Amino acid sequence: xxxxxxxxxxxxxxxxxxxxxxxxxxxxxxxxxxxxxxxxxxxxxxxxxxxxxxxxxxxxxxxxxxxxxxxxxxxxxxxxxxxxxxxxxxxxxxxxxxxxxxxxxxxxxxxxxxxxxxxxxxxxxxxxxxxxxxxxxxxxxxxxxxxxxxxxxxxxxxxxxxxxxxxxxxxxxxxxxxxxxxxxxxxxxxxxxxxxxxxxxxxxxxxxxxxxxxxxxxxxxxxxxxxxxxxxxxxxxxxxxxxxxxxxxxxxxxxxxxxxxxxxxxxxxxxxxxxxxxxxxxxxxxxxxxxxxxxxxxxxxxxxxxxxxxxxxxxxxxxxxxxxxxxxxxxxxxxxxxxxxxxxxxxxxxxxxxxxxxxxxxxxxxxxxxxxxxxxxxxxxxxxxxxxxxxxxxxxxxxxxxxxxxxxxxxxxxxxxxxxxxxxx
Amino acid sequence: xxxxxxxxxxxxxxxxxxxxxxxxxxxxxxxxxxxxxxxxxxxxxxxxxxxxxxxxxxxxxxxxxxxxxxxxxxxxxxxxxxxxxxxxxxxxxxxxxxxxxxxxxxxxxxxxxxxxxxxxxxxxxxxxxxxxxxxxxxxxxxxxxxxxxxxxxxxxxxxxxxxxxxxxxxxxxxxxxxxxxxxxxxxxxxxxxxxxxxxxxxxxxxxxxxxxxxxxxxxxxxxxxxxxxxxxxxxxxxxxxxxxxxxxxxxxxxxxxxxxxxxxxxxxxxxxxxxxxxxxxxxxxxxxxxxxxxxxxxxxxxxxxxxxxxxxx
Numbered sequence: 001x002x003x004x005x006x007x008x009x010x011x012x013x014x015x016x017x018x019x020x021x022x023x024x025x026x027x028x029x030x031x032x033x034x035x036x037x038x039x040x041x042x043x044x045x046x047x048x049x050x051x052x053x054x055x056x057x058x059x060x061x062x063x064x065x066x067x068x069x070x071x072x073x074x075x076x077x078x079x080x081x082x083x084x085x086x087x088x089x090x091x092x093x094x095x096x097x098x099x100x101x102x103x104x105x106x107x108x109x110x111x112x113x114x115x116x117x118x119x120x121x122x123x124x125x126x127x128x129x130x131x132x133x134x135x136x137x138x139x140x141x142x143x144x145x146x147x148x149x150x151x152x153x154x155x156x157x158x159x160x161x162x163x164x165x166x167x168x169x170x171x172x173x174x175x176x177x178x179x180x181x182x183x184x185x186x187x188x189x190x191x192x193x194x195x196x197x198x199x200x201x202x203x204x205x206x207x208x209x210x211x212x213x214x215x216x217x218x219x220x221x222x223x224x225x226x227x228x229x230x231x232x233x234x235x236x237x238x239x240x241x242x243x244x245x246x247x248x249x250x251x252x253x254x255x256x257x258x259x260x261x262x263x264x265x266x267x268x269x270x271x272x273x274x275x276x277x278x279x280x281x282x283x284x285x286x287x288x289x290x291x292x293x294x295x296x297x298x299x300x301x302x303x304x305x306x307x308x309x310x311x312x313x314x315x316x317x318x319x320x321x322x323x324x325x326x327x328x329x330x331x332x333x334x335x336x337x338x339x340x341x342x343x344x345x346x347x348x349x350x351x352x353x354x355x356x357x358x359x360x361x362x363x364x365x366x367x368x369x370x371x372x373x374x375x376x377x378x379x380x381x382x383x384x385x386x387x388x389x390x391x392x393x394x395x396x397x398x399x400x401x402x403x404x405x406x407x408x409x410x411x412x413x414x415x416x417x418x419x420x421x422x423x424x425x
Numbered sequence: 426x427x428x429x430x431x432x433x434x435x436x437x438x439x440x441x442x443x444x445x446x447x448x449x450x451x452x453x454x455x456x457x458x459x460x461x462x463x464x465x466x467x468x469x470x471x472x473x474x475x476x477x478x479x480x481x482x483x484x485x486x487x488x489x490x491x492x493x494x495x496x497x498x499x500x501x502x503x504x505x506x507x508x509x510x511x512x513x514x515x516x517x518x519x520x521x522x523x524x525x526x527x528x529x530x531x532x533x534x535x536x537x538x539x540x541x542x543x544x545x546x547x548x549x550x551x552x553x554x555x556x557x558x559x560x561x562x563x564x565x566x567x568x569x570x571x572x573x574x575x576x577x578x579x580x581x582x583x584x585x586x587x588x589x590x591x592x593x594x595x596x597x598x599x600x601x602x603x604x605x606x607x608x609x610x611x612x613x614x615x616x617x618x619x620x621x622x623x624x625x626x627x628x629x630x631x632x633x634x635x636x637x638x639x640x641x642x643x644x645x646x647x648x649x650x651x652x653x654x655x656x657x658x659x660x661x662x663x664x665x666x667x668x669x670x671x672x673x674x675x676x677x678x679x680x681x682x683x684x685x686x687x688x689x690x691x692x693x694x695x696x697x698x699x700x701x702x703x704x705x706x707x708x709x710x711x712x713x714x715x716x717x718x719x720x721x722x723x724x725x726x727x728x729x730x731x732x733x734x735x736x737x738x
Contacts, residue, residue: 082708104489191687192684192685243599244574247596247686247687261575384705387704391704391705392700400687418507
């Protein structure tokens with residue numbers, strides 16, 4: 001074999017470099033497009049595996065290299081996003097939840113073109129996704145999927161005790177009393193977590209109340225509707241629940257029903273999915289029904305997710321290509337949704353009766369749902385102020401104060417003062 | 426081997442330029458700053474810059490990723506209107522005061538025990554350090570599991586031993602219990618630092634002083650109050666100083682155990698600052714929360730260090 005001496009090496013590399021400089025075209029490797037995508041650890045782990053698989057196919061089909069990173073959604077996610085924005089460096093795409101597109105509005109690329117294409121194909125994005133990602137007339141993130149809050153209950157216990165499946169929050173109080181007597185209390189967290197808000201919001205709306213008005217300017221929490229809602233919580237806490245709900249985390253109500261304690265919880269279908277995957281004895285007895293109504297109708301909430309592209313990304317077009325590949329190709333989007341086992345549901349109108357809902361009869365309650373769902377803080381338009389009201393857990397804290405001894409009037413006055421301070425700030 | 430004088434070449438005339446530069450560099454006025462500069466740069470970069478940025482943020486309406494404006498002390502003043510902040514302020518003092526008091530008393534007790542002739546002394550001393558060695562977030566997760574309302578090991582044990590009535594206290598769901606829980610974990614976590622540092626102080630006390638006190642008829646109590654404690658004062662002052670600062674700024678324990686709940690009854694400056702500054706993007710307000718006690722802590726540091734200096738013999 002011919003030896004590769006220093007002189008030959010210099011001649012080859014020098015010649016090559018001169019050639020590149022002369023043509024003024026970077027070498028192929030330098031032209032390879034590469035994007036990075038930061039998303040959360042999905043509650044349905046198979047969904048993350050599928051995403052990685054789709055990512056590999058995307059690279060093969062388009063030549064765009066994709067790196068997918070995951071981060072836990074409670075805590076590290078927001079710190080990571082804040083750090084990326086402050087340093088103007090990091091990932092190209094990020095998965096967003098709640099009102100993130102509003103918080104990071106000036107930092108996000110306008111993706112109205114991509115959403116327009118998706119809506120043309122799949123119908124309008126659902127209300128909750130619109131509320132979360134459509135910021136001041138511009139789509140700042142692309143609606144990806146959502147997870148609905150429905151009622152998860154122990155159908156076997158209900159049948160055993162001859163209990164009627166509730167349709168209203170008042171019905172729940174009636175069956176809740178019986179469930180507690182049976183040693184299977186209702187599990188609604190009243191603590192500093194998002195599940196607490198996900199129930200408190202719909203209950204408040206169903207009683208005709210709101211935190212802030214639809215203009216986002218006036219605090220409306222101190223109202224007769226709120227008092228009614230608090231009274232409902234007070235009697236639920238006393239007669240249907242255990243004091244442990246005051247310290248629950250987002251996972252506690254799931255764990256409670258999976259372990260066989262709770263008889264009814266308000267949650268997306270993740271409790272059932274996990275029970276089924278882990279082959280827990282409670283899995284067979286669990287079923288779902290739609291979220292409950294109050295004197296002012298049925299109002300529900302969910303957890304919409306979106307994909308945003310940072311403005312500091314050097315690969316905006318390649319990033320859009322990835323979104324189009326994942327969400328815009330029906331067969332790929334279906335494949336992705338199916339992997340989430342009905343936890344991640346399509347967030348476009350024409351896809352509401354998705355095949356994933358027919359994979360298990362216990363997803364029947366989800367069919368046709370989602371259209372009327374809202375994000376936290378509704379009817380106020382999302383903003384950093386509404387986000388702070390949410391993040392400081394004023395709604396569940398107001399309820400927690402009331403159920404632990406503070407008068408309804410004082411609890412409402414406390415929440416009103418805190419909310420007014422935030423709106424004024 | 427001896428060197429004869431005529432073998433040494435003595436340079437004649439003015440030294441060369443290189444030699445002059447070498448000579449200039451060797452001078453203390455130049456060499457000193459050259460050696461100190463890297464350390465100074467590191468301090469400026471890693472300590473001064475973030476601190477100045479934090480002060481700037483605290484005095485601005487900074488919001489993540491948006492232009493900010495100077496607002497002076499407005500954030501600090503506005504915070505006081507919030508019941509949540511006032512509650513946090515109170516929590517910080519209760520949490521720090523009780524935790525540090527427990528750590529002092531238990532730390533001295535543990536150090537005295539470790540100073541005795543024990544079997545497996547080295548192993549025990551090593552084991553005492555464990556809570557301090559394990560990452561806080563990880564060990565606190567263990568405590569969270571022990572206090573968990575659904576499967577509390579603490580309650581299970583208490584009930585099994587007949588110390589509690591079923592179902593036992595709702596540790597993380599009632600405000601006084603929740604504060605007790607976070608204080609317990611903080612004391613558990615900080616105790617090794619106290620015990621080992623105080624032990625180092627104890628070891629350095631000359632045995633002769635105890636022998637002299639014993640000869641004068643002093644009992645164990647008198648020896649502790651009149652020999653051990655006075656000589657431990659400088660060490661204690663430093664340990665208490667450090668611990669006070671660390672405890673005031675604690676984050677992990679509360680964040681993992683209670684996230685500031687129930688009803689903000691365990692929020693500390695760091696956890697509230699995180700909620701406002703990071704989760705909501707209001708960096709200015711968040712920075713103001715985290716720096717709120719800075720002037721007070723500066724005073725505490727100054728007073729404590731002054732005290733320590735006075736104690737040096």
